[in-house]
Amino acid sequence: MGARLRTVHYLEVADLACVRGGRAVFRDLSFRLARGDALIVGGPNGSGKTSLLRLLAGLLPPAAGTISISAEGTQIADREERAKFIGWLGHYDGAKPQLTPREALRFFARLYGTASDPSLLEVVGLSRSADLPCQYLSAGQKRRLALARLKLCGRPLWLLDEPLASLDASGKALLLNLLRDHLAGGGIAVIATHDPLDLDAARLPLT
Amino acid sequence: MFGYANPKRFMELSGRLLPWLGATTAILFAAGLYLSFTAPPDYRQGDTVRIMFIHVPAAWVAMMGYGFMALASLIGLVNRHPLADVAAKQAAPLGALFTALALITGSLWGRPMWGTYWQWDGRLTSFLLLLFLYLGYIALWNAIENEVRAAKAAAILALVGVVNLPIIEFSVQWWTTLHQGESIFRRGGPTISAVFLWPLFIMAAAYTLLFFTLLLVRMRTEILERRMRALALAANA
Amino acid sequence: MRALGALLVRDVRLAARAGGSAVLALAFFAAVVTLVPFGIGSDAKLLARVAGGVLWVAAVLANLLALDRLFQADYEDGSLDLLALSPLSFEGITVAKMTAHWLTTGLPLTILSPVLALLLNLPATAYTALIVSLLIGTPAVSAIGSVAAALTLSIRRGGLLFPLLVLPLLTPVVIFGAGAVLARLDGVENGAIWLLAAFSVAAVLLAPFVGAAALRLNLSE
Numbered sequence: 001m002g003a004r005l006r007t008v009h010y011l012e013v014a015d016l017a018c019v020r021g022g023r024a025v026f027r028d029l030s031f032r033l034a035r036g037d038a039l040i041v042g043g044p045n046g047s048g049k050t051s052l053l054r055l056l057a058g059l060l061p062p063a064a065g066t067i068s069i070s071a072e073g074t075q076i077a078d079r080e081e082r083a084k085f086i087g088w089l090g091h092y093d094g095a096k097p098q099l100t101p102r103e104a105l106r107f108f109a110r111l112y113g114t115a116s117d118p119s120l121l122e123v124v125g126l127s128r129s130a131d132l133p134c135q136y137l138s139a140g141q142k143r144r145l146a147l148a149r150l151k152l153c154g155r156p157l158w159l160l161d162e163p164l165a166s167l168d169a170s171g172k173a174l175l176l177n178l179l180r181d182h183l184a185g186g187g188i189a190v191i192a193t194h195d196p197l198d199l200d201a202a203r204l205p206l207t
Numbered sequence: 208m209f210g211y212a213n214p215k216r217f218m219e220l221s222g223r224l225l226p227w228l229g230a231t232t233a234i235l236f237a238a239g240l241y242l243s244f245t246a247p248p249d250y251r252q253g254d255t256v257r258i259m260f261i262h263v264p265a266a267w268v269a270m271m272g273y274g275f276m277a278l279a280s281l282i283g284l285v286n287r288h289p290l291a292d293v294a295a296k297q298a299a300p301l302g303a304l305f306t307a308l309a310l311i312t313g314s315l316w317g318r319p320m321w322g323t324y325w326q327w328d329g330r331l332t333s334f335l336l337l338l339f340l341y342l343g344y345i346a347l348w349n350a351i352e353n354e355v356r357a358a359k360a361a362a363i364l365a366l367v368g369v370v371n372l373p374i375i376e377f378s379v380q381w382w383t384t385l386h387q388g389e390s391i392f393r394r395g396g397p398t399i400s401a402v403f404l405w406p407l408f409i410m411a412a413a414y415t416l417l418f419f420t421l422l423l424v425r426m427r428t429e430i431l432e433r434r435m436r437a438l439a440l441a442a443n444a
Numbered sequence: 445m446r447a448l449g450a451l452l453v454r455d456v457r458l459a460a461r462a463g464g465s466a467v468l469a470l471a472f473f474a475a476v477v478t479l480v481p482f483g484i485g486s487d488a489k490l491l492a493r494v495a496g497g498v499l500w501v502a503a504v505l506a507n508l509l510a511l512d513r514l515f516q517a518d519y520e521d522g523s524l525d526l527l528a529l530s531p532l533s534f535e536g537i538t539v540a541k542m543t544a545h546w547l548t549t550g551l552p553l554t555i556l557s558p559v560l561a562l563l564l565n566l567p568a569t570a571y572t573a574l575i576v577s578l579l580i581g582t583p584a585v586s587a588i589g590s591v592a593a594a595l596t597l598s599i600r601r602g603g604l605l606f607p608l609l610v611l612p613l614l615t616p617v618v619i620f621g622a623g624a625v626l627a628r629l630d631g632v633e634n635g636a637i638w639l640l641a642a643f644s645v646a647a648v649l650l651a652p653f654v655g656a657a658a659l660r661l662n663l664s665e
Contacts, residue, residue, distance in 0.1 A: 385634065
């Protein structure tokens with residue numbers, strides 16, 4: 001199975017600008033992340049943290065500047081091409097109230113073309129609610145399910161938007177473990193958060 | 208942030224063109240209406256035929272308007288020319304207005320001819336559906352708050368509509384033969400004698416110019432409104 | 445293909461589960477058809493004549509119920525972002541969505557239609573025409589509806605706008621579909637079924653591309 005990470009050697013952002021609703025959110029943003037690097041993006045509400053992640057994911061077109069990745073020896077600048085390397089953890093978890101965590105994971109495994117791994121439910125501490133429809137899950141449990149999904153999809157470039165939201169202490173530890181694991185395996189991560197995160201990472205404060 | 212491709216030049220050009228366009232429209236209308244009312248009554252339809260001079264050009268502009276809107280939408284989508292988006296957006300209410308005019312005059316004409324205001328006649332029915340297409344387009348524009356997104360979505364809808372329009376027209380024609388309604392309005396329209404052709408032609412030209420005159424006015428208004436909003440936003444920031 | 449299948453199966457499952465749209469669409473279909481005799485009278489001859497048209501109109505309306513939420517639900521809960529980042533193309537997403545919609549709405553409606561036709565006193569000769577026309581025509585409804593759903597996915601009260609957008613576009617389907625039933629009643633051959641098939645094939649082939657264009661624009665502005 002192709003569950004192994006496809007390698008992204010680096011992510012390079014040059015002179016990036018973002019315009020939302022007629023307002024320039026940020027401009028002239030440049031950085032470069034190589035394998036194993038993490039970047040923590042901070043800043044107050046409305047400073048463009050989410051927009052930056054959406055731009056990196058290719059879910060938004062940049063107003064100016066370029067985003068490119070180097071993967072398997074080739075330079076990729078195309079948005080939809082880049083999307084295939086992204087592991088996404090957004091504000092909303094995409095958990096369908098009618099589906100159980102087990103079903104949700106099986107769905108994402110098939111959708112992303114990776115092997116389904118039910119043991120992941122244990123890793124994120126959901127083994128007891130694995131067969132309960134998601135509508136009965138708490139916000140923190142849904143977040144854990146999203147973490148399992150993120151891990152399962154096996155993408156090399158993680159983009160996490162406020163990943164600590166609604167997680168308890170053990171959930172936060174779990175997230176850190178997953179992140180360190182990911183980085184140690186040669187992955188890259190960009191994390192937007194205004195909570196402190198005990199991770200060896202570069203910082204990018206947006207204003 | 209409205210980086211349109213030089214609305215300044217458009218404003219200058221349209222500003223200079225507008226009085227001439229307006230004057231020509233007025234002259235054509237005067238001539239067309241004069242001829243319409245001095246033309247002899249039709250041997251079969253009597254004075255009712257005069258409604259045709261109002262109705263047929265309205266129907267023409269109603270259809271042309273949709274074609275224009277679809278073309279502008281295509282240019283807006285492919286060339287990302289915001290002026291084309293503005294043109295398409297502002298053409299829609301005008302097109303809807305002319306469609307409504309065609310429907311009203313059509314049913315007024317139908318009253319003495321059919322003895323009823325509404326007949327599920329192939330053409331009138333097509334225009335009713337055209338009106339719905341226009342209204343849907345306008346509603347979609349108004350429903351989406353993000354202007355760029357609204358322009359693109361509406362453009363896709365206009366293109367889907369223009370591809371569908373001939374099929375809708377065909378299906379409605381097919382449907383009227385299916386139900387064998389007696390049709391006074393034969394395919395190709397009632398035959399028109401030559402004395403009526405001139406007024407009809409001039410009125411069609413007048414309507415067409417009226418459409419474009421009003422379109423320019425509406426486009427200018429929209430551009431000025433956007434400029435005002437941009438200024439207000441800038442002052443706020 | 446695996447990814448497309450996964451989305452298809454998930455959507456069918458969501459529609460079929462309790463609170464899903466499949467059963468509601470069927471109930472709506474039955475309710476509309478049941479109301480008709482109360483509106484126009486129970487004259488058996490009249491009902492037999494209008495049965496095909498009534499069933500077709502009701503089927504189209506029932507189809508619209510679940511359509512406006514087709515992409516919106518995924519858009520609102522973040523699933524659409526995850527779909528966009530998956531190996532599945534936007535065209536693939538549209539194909540999976542519209543197929544799932546047809547399997548959970550168009551197909552069950554078609555299967556239920558003979559029972560309702562019975563209530564409307566449709567003559568036995570026209571049953572095949574009714575079922576075949578619904579089987580051929582409802583995919584076009586799902587296809588055109590998917591495009592409109594993709595266009596309106598960000599609109600909060602899109603459900604109100606939706607019928608206005610799609611009804612003129614769906615007129616040919618109703619005309620040819622009901623026309624096919626009427627042809628059988630009158631014992632004539634009017635080619636309606638072929639026109640319907642041609643329209644349906646064109647709609648189903650084009651919809652994925654137009655739907656994908658609509659999804660792209662909605663995700664990227």
